[in-house]
Amino acid sequence: MxxxxxxxxxxxxxxxxxxxxxxxxxxxxxxxxQAYSFRMYTVMEAIDKTAAAGGKTIEFYPKQKLSPEHxxxxxxxxxxxxxxxxxxxxxxxxxxxxxxxxxxxxxxDAAADRKVFEFCKDMxxxxxxxxxxxxxxxxxxxxxKEFDIKMAIHNHPKRPLDRAYLFWDPQYVLDLxxxxxPRMGSCADIGHWVRSGLDPVExxxxxxxxxxxxxxxxxxxFGNVKAHDxxxxxxxxxxxxxxxEYHAQGFHGPVHVEYEYNWETSLxxxxxxxxFVKNWKPEAK
Numbered sequence: 072m073x074x075x076x077x078x079x080x081x082x083x084x085x086x087x088x089x090x091x092x093x094x095x096x097x098x099x100x101x102x103x104x105q106a107y108s109f110r111m112y113t114v115m116e117a118i119d120k121t122a123a124a125g126g127k128t129i130e131f132y133p134k135q136k137l138s139p140e141h142x143x144x145x146x147x148x149x150x151x152x153x154x155x156x157x158x159x160x161x162x163x164x165x166x167x168x169x170x171x172x173x174x175x176x177x178x179x180d181a182a183a184d185r186k187v188f189e190f191c192k193d194m195x196x197x198x199x200x201x202x203x204x205x206x207x208x209x210x211x212x213x214x215x216k217e218f219d220i221k222m223a224i225h226n227h228p229k230r231p232l233d234r235a236y237l238f239w240d241p242q243y244v245l246d247l248x249x250x251x252x253p254r255m256g257s258c259a260d261i262g263h264w265v266r267s268g269l270d271p272v273e274x275x276x277x278x279x280x281x282x283x284x285x286x287x288x289x290x291x292x293f294g295n296v297k298a299h300d301x302x303x304x305x306x307x308x309x310x311x312x313x314x315x316e317y318h319a320q321g322f323h324g325p326v327h328v329e330y331e332y333n334w335e336t337s338l339x340x341x342x343x344x345x346x347f348v349k350n351w352k353p354e355a356k
Contacts, residue, residue: 091197091325095127095168098349100314101324103128103167105286106135108330108341113138114146115161122165124342125349128325129162130171130200130284148172148190155193170325171284173200173258174225178207188218198284198325200225200258202238205247215254223258223283224248228266228296239267241274248281256281262288262329265308266296272312279320286329287313289344300332302340303347314351 091101103126109117114131115138121129133147137154144150146158162169172191177184177199184207191199198221203211215222224247229239237243241257241264248255257278261271265288275282289306292298303310317323328344330337 091128091168091170094166095170095325096323097125097127097345098351099318099323099353100326100348100351101128101168101170102126102326102345102348103130103170103328104341104345105130105132105171105327105329107132108328108337110135111334113142114158115139118158118161118165118167120338120341122167124328124338125345126167126328128168128170128327130173130198130325130327131169131196132173133175148175148187150190155190159194169194169196171198171200171223171258171327172196173198173223175199175201176204177201177211177222178204181207181210184210184214188214188220191220192218197221198223198258200284202227208247208251212252212255215252219254221254221256221283223256225258225286226260226263226267228263229268239263239269241269241277245278245281254283256283258282258284258286260286260288260329261308261310261313262286262290262298262300265290265293266298268294271308272316275313275316275320282317282320282322285313285317285324285326287326287344287348288329288331300330300337300340302343303328310347311351314348315353318353 095101104121106117113136137144137146200223224244226238230236259282264271289301289303289308290298293307330341
């Protein structure tokens with residue numbers, strides 16, 4: 072029995088990407104910002120602001136301008152080696168770890184999908200965040216295995232006028248990935264679940280073991296698609312409960328502040344939110 076089990080365990084351990092360094096923890100969690108929080112700014116400014124807010128990780132998205140000096144260039148999976156090198160140098164300067172990339176569409180174009188995974192491998196990014204074409208899941212799974220990069224399905228809110236949109240439903244996401252490679256799972260957008268009228272803690276419980284990334288939002292209202300962000304701990308998303316459930320499951324991130332309000336002046340609120348994560352502690356038993 073031991074002779075059979077040991078090779079299996081060695082294979083299982085080897086099938087996952089290298090872990091995020093402990094230096095990227097903010098309290099109990101690997102934490103930082105989705106760069107979309109700073110969409111009014113450039114990539115280089117988003118890195119500066121994430122570091123200023125106390126973040127240690129960052130998740131990039133595909134269409135952000137590169138820098139104030141180069142506003143005609145964007146940073147994404149089609150960037151030149153020179154641009155990629157410049158972003159890597161900026162991350163090193165600020166002590167940030169790039170851990171995610173998205174939300175980006177996968178599953179419709181095999182060559183384009185491969186380019187995304189090649190870019191993430193080059194950047195050291197271990198998670199591609201997507202709302203995929205589900206008809207292309209076999210091809211996505213093949214890339215996940217080849218590159219040892221996780222795929223995490225993101226959720227936007229329920230769309231009453233678009234019944235074909237199903238990613239808002241965590242059960243649907245789970246059904247898509249549960250019989251596939253263990254590196255295929257969820258990017259849990261807490262605020263969008265709250266906008267959909269779903270209890271985020273229950274959603275996290277349902278997806279246990281398949282959450283690889285999380286966009287955290289604390290909102291003004293529950294069940295209202297127009298609710299907006301507040302600093303963590305002051306809204307209706309039960310961020311403390313979400314963090315407690317993540318901790319209980321052994322998931323320590325990355326978790327990312329995705330703050331979509333007060334776009335040009337949100338740094339104090341984002342700082343307050345990351346301070347909330349930093350100060351959160353599990354209850355003593």
